[in-house]
Amino acid sequence: MDWIFGVGNKNKNDPKNISQLLGAALPPPDGTDPNKSGVPGAGPGGSGGNAGSGAQTAYRFDSTALERAAAAAKELEKSKYATQAFETIMAQEVTKRKELELQGKAIEAQIEDSKSQQIRQQHEERRKTLKEEEKIQERKSHLEDRLARQRHDDQLMQSRKSQEELLRLQEESVAKQEQMRKASMEYEAELRHKNEMARIEAELKGKAKIDRENRDLNLEMMREKAKESRETVLEAIKTAGSVVGSATNALLTDRNKLYAAATGITVAAAGIYVAKNSVGVAARFIEARLGKPSLVRETSRFTAVGFLRNPIKTTKMFIGKPKDPLEGIVLKPTLEERLRDVAIVTKHTKKNKGFYRNILFYGPPGTGKTMFAKSLALNSGMDYAIMTGGDVTPMGRDGVTAMHKVFNWANSSRRGLLLFVDEADAFLRKRSTEQISEDLRATLNAFLYRTGEQSKKFMLVLASNQPEQFDWAINDRIDEMVEFDVPSLPERERMVRHYFDKFVLEPSFDSKSRIKVEELDYGEKCTEIARRTEGLSGREISKLGVAWQACAYAAEDGVLTEKMIDERVADAIAGHAKKVIWETDQHAVSYKSAAAAASTPV
Secondary structure, rough: OOOOOOOOOOOOOOOOHHHHHHHHHHHOOOOOOOOOOOOOOOOOOOOOOHHHHHHOOOOOOOOOHHHHHHHHHHHHHHHHOHHHHHHHHHHHHHHHHHHHHHHHHHHHHHHHHHHHHHHHHHHHHHHHHHHHHHHHHHHHHHHHHHHHHHHHHHHHHHHHHHHHHHHHHHHHHHHHHHHHHHHHHHHHHHHHHHHHHHHHHHHHHHHHHHHHOOOHHHHHHHHHHHHHHHHHHHHHHHHHHHHHHHHHHHHHHHHHHHHHHHHHHHHHHHHHOOOOOOHHHHHHHHHHHHOOOOOEEOOOOOOOHHHHOHHHHHHHHHHOOOOOOOOOOOHHHHHHHHHHHHHHHHHHHHHHOOOOEEEEEEEOOOOHHHHHHHHHHOOOOOOEEEEHHHHHHHOOHHHHHHHHHHHHHOOOOOOOOOEEOHHHHHEEEOOOOOOHHHHHHHHHHHHHHHOOOOOOOOOEEEEOOHHHHOOOHHOOOOEEEOOOOOOOOOHHHHHHHHHHHHHHHHHOOOOOOOEEEOOHHHHHHHHHHHHHHOOOOOOHHHHHHHHHHHHHHHHHOOOEEEHHHHHHHHHHHHHHHHHHHHHHHHHHHHHHHHHHHHHOOO
16 A cells, blocks of 8 residues: 555556556446457356347346456555545545536526526416406407497487387377367357357347337437437527627627737737747757756766756766876776877867767776776766667667667767767677667667767767677778777786775775774785786776675674685686686587578578
8 A cells, every 4th residue: 555655666567647547447338358358248157149148147246347446456556646546536526526516506597497487488378368358358348338339329219219209199199189179169169159149149139029119119219309409409509609699799899809809819829839839949958958868878967867866976077177087997008008199189179179089999898998988088078978789779669769869969068978888789780691670770770870970079989899790880980999908917916906905905994994904915915816817807806806895894803814815816716717618608609500590591
């Protein structure tokens, strides 16, 4: 064993390397003895040519292998590379073990990979299954929906058919009832006619019988009545003739009495004629000067009735000095500048007794058209009169007379009259396309006749929300058009501040008023309200001020809180939105009606 541990002399016959040593010690892989020649698998006690003996030798114990192994061990023990061989064998064993471990891990990894792949395949199959189920469910829902729609259509068709059948049966029943009613009425009328004829015949027969029986008595009564009547008439004629004859004789014999009688008759006839005509002239004068036509709703012109009702207001109206026509009216700067020019032109036209110009104010309701018209008339030294187009249509045949009375009354004004026609599109519609009555058409013609030329007595101002409905002749009589639009943000803020001061703050400073206001930043609040109230007109914003005042009056302590203010603003905005929806629906209905009328053949 000295060569194993490297002790002893070097043997020249030692193997060169471990492979040579192992190659000499180990048997060949086919089991043959390298020192013997023969066929593989031959061993003691058998021949290689015999297949049966070869099969048996495969299960026999090979002693030569032990011998070879022993010889190899001895050779290995004698070799100086024994330690290296042992270490190499151990390293090979470790390497094989590691390779086996790596192979096991690789197999485990393959198993895990196959498992994960199997899970992925299962998920993929599940996903495909779910997708197919979704498609099936979708097709099922589509089919159910189609079937439901078809079933609903069938139900509707069946219901329609049943309704039509029921309607047909009802119509037939009504027709039968009507036929029976007519037949009964005819039979009843026939019976009534027969009864009436029988009654009349009986009455005539009875009367004829009575007349025949009382003929002599009736003739005697008639003779007596005629005799009395004749005697009475003759007596009256004799009396009247004697009186007239004596008076005529006295009058003809006395010339003074004859002259006095002729003079009295003449004076009486002249007095009756003069009184009759003077009363008519006076009545027309009083009506023109003091009376107000029925179409005029409001006027600043002096009337006896108006003076008796409001003497102080009427006196102030005549004594007061002209002011700025735009005072208290909040409008856009461009519109204010244009209206100021209109006011200046009107004022100078009135001073110089020139011809007035006719103006059209158009725009949404509540934007200040009527307010400016009143202010324009009062601050130009003119009277104003307000009439509305809705009052003209119900007058019917009297509309023409009423329209002439209005213009006669306007022409009798000494100061000049601003005639403001609100909602003018109610009766000044197009005659060619609109379906209007003959009475309204005649009233429109009377209006056109009285406004055909410029006037020095009155100024015509029309206001309309739909000026496109005017007749072309009305458009020809308009000299200037002014649009009043809804207020923008700066104008809304000014309006909110103005009406908040007027209806809330000013009454809160009055000791007699119970209104109080919660502590808050009024300026910032007014700005916020102006931003929220986009689209509201000036009238709607003024009603906000009245609503705030009413809330303060309704509160137990009389305090107007910020919550109350916001609630009223929210109500106003919601109400405006509803009005817009109503107006849109009304326009849609009008458009459909117009389209239906246009499509209807004449």
